[in-house]
Amino acid sequence: MGMDDKAENRAEDLKGKAKETTGKATGNERLEGEGKGDQASASMKNAGEKAKDAVSDAKDAFKK
Template sequence: MGMEDKAAHQAEDLKGKAKEATGKATRNERLEDEGKGDQRSAALKGAGDKAKDATRDAKDAFKKK
């Protein structure tokens, strides 16, 4: 996918890591869990983007033949 999508997913992951660390430091389980959720969301979106890229690449490979 586009660089904007990848950057957005990475930013979401970093935001999640910061929330998780803040939650741990302040013993705020809700904030820690929210951070973990943000990280999982970013990972799933990244995996979806990779699958789309692989599908597009395979499609392009067949077009070249």
Template structure:
């Protein structure tokens, strides 16, 4: 997983937390749900990148 991807995914997660908090504070259910969605999307992307990293590690281990 590239450092750019990690930073981008983390930024998206933090943006989602901010939206969720703002939505909760203002009573805006749509904004709160959108924030939760952003966080979920970010976590799925992070998990996919971890799978790629693990597969690369296995491949590298087999070629040594």
């Protein structure tokens, strides 16, 4: 996983947590939902990056 991708995904996750917390504190269900969505999106992107890394590692193992 590239460091840029990892940083972007972490930033998106933190933004989502902030939105969710703010939404809960203010009773704003829409904002809370957006926050949960941002966190889910970041999680899915991380999973995709990890899968790409695993495939790359497997390819490298067969080349040796």
